Amino acid sequence: MSESNSRKPRLGLVGLGIMGAPIARRLRERGYDLTVWNLQPDYFDRVKDSGASWAESPAAVWEASDVVLVCVLGDDAIESVCFGEVGFARARQGAKILIDLSTTSPEATVRLAKRLRDEKGSRWLDAPISGGPKPAGEGELTVMVGGDAIIFHKAERVLRAIGRNVTHMGDLGSGQKTKILNQAIVGANYILMAEILATCRAAGIDPDLLPVCLRGGLADSAILQRIYTQMSAEDFDPPRSYVRQVNKDLKSVTHFVEGLGLRLPLIDVAVRQYHRYADAGNDMEDGASVSRLYQNAEDHK
Incomplete structure (x- = not known):
């Protein structure tokens, strides 16, 4: 998954709101192939000219990506994205790492991460962000990360594409x-x-x-x-x-x-x-x- 000795990972992003849209544009500026989805499809207009590709469901994002980032509003939203009728779990194959940029409860983080690993074999990093839309578009966010250290290092360069200050805080849930x-x-x-x-x-x-x-x-x-x-x-x-x-x-x-x-x-x-x-x-x-x-x-x- 590292960029250092091979191609950049294919990225997915679910959530094109106030923070998600500038993050999408930033990732495209950094040269990443990016597939996106949002509950309100018209939000794609915010990033269409960046060259990001639209997917018809979170499952389709998952299948098109090596690493998927999620930037949604809270526990219910991310559970739906992961395990809803068109969620990640419905995908036949796809991403190996999920990076949750949302503000999710530590309890939901641990519960959903275990379920995703059991059902898909994929790993979860909780990586909530701080800074606002302008820093998001400039790669100047603060990112606080929880999860396995090996998985963090695999995903670190993706995180540093959007974050000026990226800190691994400890085990899963520590970021939240x-x-x-x-x-x-x-x-x-x-x-x-x-x-x-x-x-x-x-x-x-x-x-x-x-x-x-x-x-x-x-x-x-x-x-x-x-x-x-x-x-x-x-x-x-x-x-x-x-x-x-x-x-x-x-x-x-x-x-x-x-x-x-x-x-x-x-x-x-x-x-x-x-x-x-x-x-x-x-x-x-x-x-x-x-x-x-x-x-x-x-x-x-």
């Missing part, structure tokens, strides 16, 4: 556990940035000057420079992420923390605030638009 920690940091900071923005405005400080002033200091971060500035500019269309996804990820944070027997009040408050925004009918808004929760003075007293 790391992504939960990542989402706890991101989710809590979404709420913090929203509250800092509200505080700036209430205090009469120009909110656009804050990231300029703090750049390079201890309080600086990618969240401050990217998400806070997006909130300040009300730059939410088109969405770079969806509230429904962040909200789902934060529910996973709660489940994970409770399973460890921990009480983490800071994270708990952030999770509840984000749920509040999502439950108000904002599922398909940009994830950073949670700042609107604080636009009325009564909301942040």
Whole structure:
């Protein structure tokens, strides 16, 4: 499966959403043969001009590929892609490695990986990603990987085609556990940035000057420079992420923390605030638009 001494592996990609489409384009730019499928066929228009090939089902993607990447929304979606009526398990032959770029629960990862190995003899890497659509298209993602070290090394060059920072975190499920920690940091900071923005405005400080002033200091971060500035500019269309996804990820944070027997009040408050925004009918808004929760003075007293 290595690229070093033979041809590049044939790749498949299931999921052409906000992250999947730029990943597909990036893989084509890197010279990979790529076969794709998405539940909504019109999404193929996002990548058609890249030279990617369309397949009529996940099973057809599997048969056309050596390595298949999946970038879908959660446990139910990836289980359907793998074992549904037209899923990978229906293929006669095909890929030897599945790379799950989705944010999937660690429990589902272990369960589905065992079933895929039993039914198809194929191996699974959980490799959730962080960074956003622009880094995805530029090969600048952060990729946190769980799975057998030998399988990781076989697939590493594919992962490095999309990721600037690729780290093998340990056994199967370790990538997803790391992504939960990542989402706890991101989710809590979404709420913090929203509250800092509200505080700036209430205090009469120009909110656009804050990231300029703090750049390079201890309080600086990618969240401050990217998400806070997006909130300040009300730059939410088109969405770079969806509230429904962040909200789902934060529910996973709660489940994970409770399973460890921990009480983490800071994270708990952030999770509840984000749920509040999502439950108000904002599922398909940009994830950073949670700042609107604080636009009325009564909301942040």
